[in-house]
Amino acid sequence: MTESVSPLPERGPTGRRTAKGSLAGKSGNRVERPAPLRQVVYDALAELIINRTLEPGQHLVEADLAEYLGVSRQPVREALQRLQSEGWVDLRPAQGAFVHLPTDEEADQLLGVRAVLETHSARLAAACATDEDIKRLWELQDVGMKALAADDSERLVAANADLHSYITELTGNAVLSELIGLVDRRVRWYYTPIARPRGRDAWQEHAALIEAIAAHNVDKAEKIMAQHTERTRRAFHERPGASE
Amino acid sequence: MTESVSPLPERGPTGRRTAKGSLAGKSGNRVERPAPLRQVVYDALAELIINRTLEPGQHLVEADLAEYLGVSRQPVREALQRLQSEGWVDLRPAQGAFVHLPTDEEADQLLGVRAVLETHSARLAAACATDEDIKRLWELQDVGMKALAADDSERLVAANADLHSYITELTGNAVLSELIGLVDRRVRWYYTPIARPRGRDAWQEHAALIEAIAAHNVDKAEKIMAQHTERTRRAFHERPGASE
DNA sequence: TCCCGGGATTTTGCATACCAAAACCTGTAT
DNA sequence: ATACAGGTTTTGGTATGCAAAATCCCGGGA
Numbered sequence: 001m002t003e004s005v006s007p008l009p010e011r012g013p014t015g016r017r018t019a020k021g022s023l024a025g026k027s028g029n030r031v032e033r034p035a036p037l038r039q040v041v042y043d044a045l046a047e048l049i050i051n052r053t054l055e056p057g058q059h060l061v062e063a064d065l066a067e068y069l070g071v072s073r074q075p076v077r078e079a080l081q082r083l084q085s086e087g088w089v090d091l092r093p094a095q096g097a098f099v100h101l102p103t104d105e106e107a108d109q110l111l112g113v114r115a116v117l118e119t120h121s122a123r124l125a126a127a128c129a130t131d132e133d134i135k136r137l138w139e140l141q142d143v144g145m146k147a148l149a150a151d152d153s154e155r156l157v158a159a160n161a162d163l164h165s166y167i168t169e170l171t172g173n174a175v176l177s178e179l180i181g182l183v184d185r186r187v188r189w190y191y192t193p194i195a196r197p198r199g200r201d202a203w204q205e206h207a208a209l210i211e212a213i214a215a216h217n218v219d220k221a222e223k224i225m226a227q228h229t230e231r232t233r234r235a236f237h238e239r240p241g242a243s244e
Numbered sequence: 245m246t247e248s249v250s251p252l253p254e255r256g257p258t259g260r261r262t263a264k265g266s267l268a269g270k271s272g273n274r275v276e277r278p279a280p281l282r283q284v285v286y287d288a289l290a291e292l293i294i295n296r297t298l299e300p301g302q303h304l305v306e307a308d309l310a311e312y313l314g315v316s317r318q319p320v321r322e323a324l325q326r327l328q329s330e331g332w333v334d335l336r337p338a339q340g341a342f343v344h345l346p347t348d349e350e351a352d353q354l355l356g357v358r359a360v361l362e363t364h365s366a367r368l369a370a371a372c373a374t375d376e377d378i379k380r381l382w383e384l385q386d387v388g389m390k391a392l393a394a395d396d397s398e399r400l401v402a403a404n405a406d407l408h409s410y411i412t413e414l415t416g417n418a419v420l421s422e423l424i425g426l427v428d429r430r431v432r433w434y435y436t437p438i439a440r441p442r443g444r445d446a447w448q449e450h451a452a453l454i455e456a457i458a459a460h461n462v463d464k465a466e467k468i469m470a471q472h473t474e475r476t477r478r479a480f481h482e483r484p485g486a487s488e
Numbered sequence: 489t490c491c492c493g494g495g496a497t498t499t500t501g502c503a504t505a506c507c508a509a510a511a512c513c514t515g516t517a518t
Numbered sequence: 519a520t521a522c523a524g525g526t527t528t529t530g531g532t533a534t535g536c537a538a539a540a541t542c543c544c545g546g547g548a
Contacts, residue, residue: 036337037502038325061528072503074318077530081282081322085329093280094510094529109419113361120360175353179423281531305499316532321501338500338539 037071041079044069049088049099050189060089060097087186104242107190111236114187115229117180118164122209122225124171126218133170134214140166141206148199157195161188163206167213190236198235202228281315285323288313293332293343294433304333304341331430348486351434355480358431359473361424362408366453366469368415370462377414378458384410385450392443401439405432407450411457434480442479446472 045065048054066076084091090098129137144159164184168177205228212221236242289309292298310320328335334342373381388403408428412421449472456465480486 063528074502074504078322078325082325082329085326095512096529106419109417112417113420113423116360116364117357173353173356175350175427176357179357179427183419183423307499318531339541340500 038075038078041069041071041075042082045079045083046088054099056099056101058099060099062096086182102190107236108233110183110187111229111233114183115226115233117176117183118229119222119226121168121171121176121180122213123218123222124173125167126213126216126221128172129170129213134210136166137210137213141210144203144206148203153192153195156199157188157192160202194235194239198232202232282319282322285313285315285319286326289323289327290332298343300343300345302343304343306340330426346434351480352477354427354431355477358427359470359477361420361427362473363466363470365412365415365420365424366457367462367466368417369411370457370460370465372416373414373457378454381407381410381454381457385454388447388450392447397436397439400443401432401436404446438479438483442476446476
């Protein structure tokens with residue numbers, strides 16, 4: 001074998017020809033595409049982790065998960081790696097995946113980062129929200145108040161996530177939205193146990209926040225969000241069972 | 245086949261027994277472990293993308309990359325998926341990977357997020373830096389000044405990344421460091437073309453920043469970092485070839 | 489000439505099978 | 519109890535096959 005490595009085949013700068021013609025740029029109702037299996041597996045595992053079916057620290061064996069989900073090891077491996085990159089599992093070399101054990105310190109750091117990102121997000125949202133956006137915010141607020149009245153913890157957490165998520169989308173900064181999405185989803189995991197006691201205050205703060213955004217008062221929106229996220233953080237530390 | 249899906253095997257709450265005894269918590273000189281192949285492939289591809297061997301928009305064919313790197317398709321797939329999650333490539337379903345085409349808008353959004361994170365990072369760093377840390381910061385500053393004098397663009401970008409990265413580590417917030425690491429690495433990709441003109445000013449600002457951190461003046465450190473990152477953003481927009 | 493359409497080709501996504509190395513577990517001898 | 523030796527489990531990687539989807543190519547019709 002004297003042959004050296006073969007060079008990468010030349011495929012041109014764009015690989016394929018670029019889209020052109022009258023349809024370019026249209027949002028387009030894409031044809032329905034079945035989700036890749038690795039994505040389905042990812043969602044399934046994330047759900048199992050969030051609802052504590054898979055307990056923190058538990059060893060996840062690829063073959064078992066594959067059999068359980070009725071797929072081969074490949075999509076399971078790929079899902080596990082993504083779960084690792086997003087902090088849901090730890091992948092120990094030659095040992096496999098373990099459901100991540102969140103420490104108090106880590107949760108605090110995560111809540112700190114979240115506070116920074118959400119605060120900035122509130123400022124941007126206040127700057128550019130339209131009347132339509134405001135209307136939608138009040139609708140989401142209403143969903144949350146209903147969940148609060150029904151004392152439904154799960155729906156409450158979901159509504160909270162929806163509201164925060166919608167605010168981040170208002171910013172028009174896709175990078176920021178995506179990052180907050182990652183952080184918030186993990187925060188949500190830690191947050192569940194304090195959702196109930198924190199609920200009433202939190203949703204009052206939400207109302208004040210929406211008012212500030214509606215008034216395009218960027219400084220006020222920023223300040224309220226900073227307080228709101230800081231209080232959530234404090235609530236986490238004062239939760240029953242927190243290590244003092 | 246009347247058998248339903250089998251339940252997940254019970255493996256106990258922790259899967260394995262937890263470490264205990266006198267060695268618990270020690271940092272431990274781990275035995276040398278060869279890097280997983282997927283990691284090697286990831287690094288190799290990231291390098292090829294950063295140095296523009298793989299051009300933005302180019303179609304990356306798994307089989308070709310695998311042959312080029314002398315590995316099978318599996319580690320290549322896994323590396324590509326991680327590259328996607330970090331914004332280096334776009335993975336289009338049933339079409340494969342394409343080197344990400346950064347748009348001006350996206351770069352701006354990224355620089356915006358970076359500004360927020362780095363600003364917060366500077367504040368935390370100023371609050372808790374030790375004398376040792378300060379010494380190290382000045383050393384890194386020195387490396388940058390030398391690269392500036394030598395007019396070595398590549399080393400300049402690297403030194404810049406090192407300095408910023410070290411500041412984020414000072415915060416003691418691992419989540420924040422990791423997030424900034426992700427964002428900064430992408431920023432660095434866009435940043436390279438403006439490193440030279442921005443250089444002299446940037447390193448003067450670095451010096452002022454280190455002084456503020458050394459004085460534990462959190463507000464000043466925050467303000468300087470905010471200005472610093474905002475000016476970098478501005479420099480990007482005023483770069484030669486920017487679409488007005 | 490330009491557009492359209494159908495078949496050949498390429499590439500992905502996933503399944504299956506297999507293997508070496510590493511880590512783990514267990515039972516035995518000290 | 520501790521240490522060791524051998525068997526088992528699990529990962530990480532390779533190779534291969536295949537269906538579905540997307541692309542490409544080419545020839546015919548407007």
